[in-house]
Amino acid sequence: MNRPLYINAAAVLNAAGSECADLLGTPPVPQPLTFDLQRKALALPVPRLASDLFDRKIQRSVEPQGLRLLHCAARLAPALAALQLPAARIALTAAIPEVDAPSPCWDAVQAILEQPHKQLSQLLANTPPLHALTLLNSSVMAYVAEALNCHGPMGGFCSQDNAGLDALIEACQQIAERHADAALVVSSSPNLTPALYLREPDLADEPVYGEGAAALLLSSKPLQDATQVLRVAGFARGYSADPQRTLAVGKRVIERALSKEKLCVGDVANLVANPADRQLMSLFESTPQCLRSVSAMTGELGASGLLTEVAMTLHHSREAGAVPGYTLLVSHGRAGHWGALLLASENLEKYA
Amino acid sequence: MRAREVYVSGFGLVAPMALDAATLFERICRKQSCVREHPRFQALGFRNSAAGFIDEAQWQKIAAGFGGNAALHPRQSVLAEYVARQALQHAGLTPADFAHSRSGLFLGANKYCADSDDLQRVSRCMDDAGRVDLDRLLDHPAPSGSAFVRRVDQQTQHLADWLGIRDCISTHSDACAAGTMAIGSAFRAIERGEVDLAICGAVELMANELPYYMFNSLGALCQADLPAGEQSRPFMPDRSGFVLSEGAALVILESAEHARRRKARPLGRVLGYANVCEAQKMTSSSRDGSKYEECMDAAIEDAGLLRSAVQHVNTHGTSTQANDSCEALALQRLFGECQDFMTFTANKSAMGHSLAGSGAIEAVLSLMTLRDGVLLPTLNYEPERAEYPSLKFLSEPMRQSINVVMSNSFGFGGVNSSLVLGRA
Numbered sequence: 001m002n003r004p005l006y007i008n009a010a011a012v013l014n015a016a017g018s019e020c021a022d023l024l025g026t027p028p029v030p031q032p033l034t035f036d037l038q039r040k041a042l043a044l045p046v047p048r049l050a051s052d053l054f055d056r057k058i059q060r061s062v063e064p065q066g067l068r069l070l071h072c073a074a075r076l077a078p079a080l081a082a083l084q085l086p087a088a089r090i091a092l093t094a095a096i097p098e099v100d101a102p103s104p105c106w107d108a109v110q111a112i113l114e115q116p117h118k119q120l121s122q123l124l125a126n127t128p129p130l131h132a133l134t135l136l137n138s139s140v141m142a143y144v145a146e147a148l149n150c151h152g153p154m155g156g157f158c159s160q161d162n163a164g165l166d167a168l169i170e171a172c173q174q175i176a177e178r179h180a181d182a183a184l185v186v187s188s189s190p191n192l193t194p195a196l197y198l199r200e201p202d203l204a205d206e207p208v209y210g211e212g213a214a215a216l217l218l219s220s221k222p223l224q225d226a227t228q229v230l231r232v233a234g235f236a237r238g239y240s241a242d243p244q245r246t247l248a249v250g251k252r253v254i255e256r257a258l259s260k261e262k263l264c265v266g267d268v269a270n271l272v273a274n275p276a277d278r279q280l281m282s283l284f285e286s287t288p289q290c291l292r293s294v295s296a297m298t299g300e301l302g303a304s305g306l307l308t309e310v311a312m313t314l315h316h317s318r319e320a321g322a323v324p325g326y327t328l329l330v331s332h333g334r335a336g337h338w339g340a341l342l343l344a345s346e347n348l349e350k351y352a
Numbered sequence: 353m354r355a356r357e358v359y360v361s362g363f364g365l366v367a368p369m370a371l372d373a374a375t376l377f378e379r380i381c382r383k384q385s386c387v388r389e390h391p392r393f394q395a396l397g398f399r400n401s402a403a404g405f406i407d408e409a410q411w412q413k414i415a416a417g418f419g420g421n422a423a424l425h426p427r428q429s430v431l432a433e434y435v436a437r438q439a440l441q442h443a444g445l446t447p448a449d450f451a452h453s454r455s456g457l458f459l460g461a462n463k464y465c466a467d468s469d470d471l472q473r474v475s476r477c478m479d480d481a482g483r484v485d486l487d488r489l490l491d492h493p494a495p496s497g498s499a500f501v502r503r504v505d506q507q508t509q510h511l512a513d514w515l516g517i518r519d520c521i522s523t524h525s526d527a528c529a530a531g532t533m534a535i536g537s538a539f540r541a542i543e544r545g546e547v548d549l550a551i552c553g554a555v556e557l558m559a560n561e562l563p564y565y566m567f568n569s570l571g572a573l574c575q576a577d578l579p580a581g582e583q584s585r586p587f588m589p590d591r592s593g594f595v596l597s598e599g600a601a602l603v604i605l606e607s608a609e610h611a612r613r614r615k616a617r618p619l620g621r622v623l624g625y626a627n628v629c630e631a632q633k634m635t636s637s638s639r640d641g642s643k644y645e646e647c648m649d650a651a652i653e654d655a656g657l658l659r660s661a662v663q664h665v666n667t668h669g670t671s672t673q674a675n676d677s678c679e680a681l682a683l684q685r686l687f688g689e690c691q692d693f694m695t696f697t698a699n700k701s702a703m704g705h706s707l708a709g710s711g712a713i714e715a716v717l718s719l720m721t722l723r724d725g726v727l728l729p730t731l732n733y734e735p736e737r738a739e740y741p742s743l744k745f746l747s748e749p750m751r752q753s754i755n756v757v758m759s760n761s762f763g764f765g766g767v768n769s770s771l772v773l774g775r776a
Contacts, residue, residue: 036487088646092629096525097504137462138527142765145631151643154629154767155533158461158525159505166522173540194474239521241513249518335509337521 210299362443404597451516460530624655669698
């Protein structure tokens with residue numbers, strides 16, 4: 001990267017709470033799902049949006065995963081405004097991997113149940129126009145862009161739990177290549193609907209899902225008056241669905257993320273990864289780092305999982321007595337995606 | 353010259369009534385529309401049943417070309433593989449070439465949409481309190497094609513596994529701009545040296561009843577009482593909305609070094625790309641077209657060209673009042689006097705609007721224009737009634753050798769993107 005990149009601010013929303021400090025408390029207890037009392041998950045009530053930023057019609061028309069995302073994005077508005085950048089220099093990238101089909105599908109399912117004699121065409125004839133826009137992830141991005149005045153490059157990603165990494169890397173590249181000076185990265189978990197379980201029907205391996213969202217503000221400059229910064233020091237991604245190759249791909253991804261700082265795994269103080277992923281953990285067997293993960297507090301957050309972990313790393317870096325050092329975040333999706341993100345917590349004097 | 357030049361070495365395409373790029377190109381040259389009355393829309397009693405759709409005869413051929421049992425896969429994956437096979441063959445590549453190179457896959461797609469059968473099936477598994485009986489649903493799994501069991505990135509996953517891609521895989525969900533943005537992202541990945549070889553484009557199957565209702569309720573679909581093939585009328589004063597369509601296109605991009613090393617014959621080049629978010633208004637752009645202009649200007653600048661170098665523009669041209677007027681104003685202002693030496697086309701006049709698919713399909717048609725020196729006509733366009741006469745849309749195909757084409761995609765929610773393509 002030919003330009004420094006800082007994570008200046010973050011916002012989270014999940015079952016543990018809406019502040020990073022909440023993720024250090026007692027884990028919430030998964031509750032039975034409304035549509036299936038046998039299954040438990042960490043669901044969230046639909047958040048209320050700030051009426052000074054978003055039109056009230058948005059609250060009514062956007063599906064819950066979009067509302068969670070908007071709620072997080074809104075909380076970064078002051079930090080973004082403080083950068084005093086022209087709107088065209090602010091990029092927006094998003095990870096919104098829908099898995100429940102658009103809400104109108106479920107509305108229609110309900111309507112068919114109530115009025116089975118009616119034709120679908122009659123049932124859908126009065127669909128509110130705004131529901132149409134829930135077909136497209138770009139509509140949620142547009143609400144963010146409009147409210148927070150981001151008119152630079154834009155990109156939406158939907159590769160399930162890997163989408164957060166895609167969105168974050170895209171934001172880094174837009175800033176590094178000077179297409180933007182700051183970027184808002186927003187993400188949301190899937191909604192807890194039957195579709196989520198239909199698509200992952202392997203009960204033996206079924207995780208405790210959670211609903212949540214996370215948003216980050218990246219910039220080429222650190223916050224004014226900051227003494228401690230969190231810098232993006234490297235990233236890489238790879239893919240292999242072949243069990244024979246997957247560890248080699250994971251190893252290569254980690255090496256590439258470390259290479260720009262000329263580090264090896266042993267130089268990293270903190271590791272953020274899913275401790276239940278035996279393949280992933282096997283890559284770190286010989287170099288014990290301080291291992292962290294918030295997944296027990298939040299449930300599996302899908303696309304917003306990585307960004308929640310980044311937000312937590314930022315929180316740790318600003319704690320009293322925080323020691324500068326590197327944190328390596330490694331993700332490994334069930335589909336075969338690998339991702340690695342290297343963050344450096346540093347005293348700003350280094351750049352004075 | 354850029355640090356790393358990006359060549360196009362192959363492409364594949366399926367559109368309504370066309371199972372390959374040459375057939376589609378030929379159809380448009382003959383001014384044959386791909387829009388028809390959709391039997392499903394007719395059966396449901398829709399007021400306007402015009403659509404571009406891949407029919408069962410086409411699906412049978414697509415399924416026959418699939419490597420596995422097509423019935424076990426969602427149609428998006430089957431279609432993606434069919435188009436990818438065309439693109440690979442065109443480029444003289446095999447899946448092993450992707451597995452053994454630094455390679456990437458960039459695919460545009462929007463949400464899967466449940467159809468009435470999906471909805472009926474799920475409604476049968478609801479109890480009196482309106483709760484879905486999940487176990488009952490899981491005990492009686494829906495067919496693999498059902499929207500409720502599909503993931504929006506399933507075709508990406510399928511192609512990645514088939515090709516053995518190992519470096520970069522992403523699914524872009526940027527509404528009508530997703531196909532163009534996928535190509536743009538692949539271009540950037542090669543340019544920055546992240547990968548040497550990429551397959552990129554979009555797969556979109558949205559010509560079904562739910563998207564119809566959604567877009568119709570927005571007033572975005574054509575309402576004119578005209579024969580199906582005449583409903584998509586980009587840039588004409590009597591345009592009244594877009595015609596829903598579907599399709600897929602994939603393009604092979606590679607670094608110039610990679611192409612030279614394997615002695616590949618380039619078909620064209622990607623010269624520049626830009627994407628700009630405007631979020632001016634959810635379903636339409638800044639009325640003066642300034643944001644579209646900004647996007648096109650940025651793409652030309654990215655290509656290191658002067659505006660006068662662009663000889664032909666493949667417009668987004670959806671046939672809605674708002675889009676076409678914004679785009680026309682933007683084109684007029686951006687190109688000024690250069691318009692006299694330029695031509696324009698609007699492929700959606702022949703195919704309808706396949707959302708994510710449209711940008712990728714139009715990029716392929718633009719590359720064919722560069723390669724073959726044939727400018728495509730805009731169907732249903734009458735120059736004598738033109739609302740924007742300074743923009744020379746052709747009503748007949750024209751043979752003319754050109755060097756640079758711009759292809760635009762402007763999506764719902766203000767996702768704007770432009771590609772600048774050059775002759776090999």
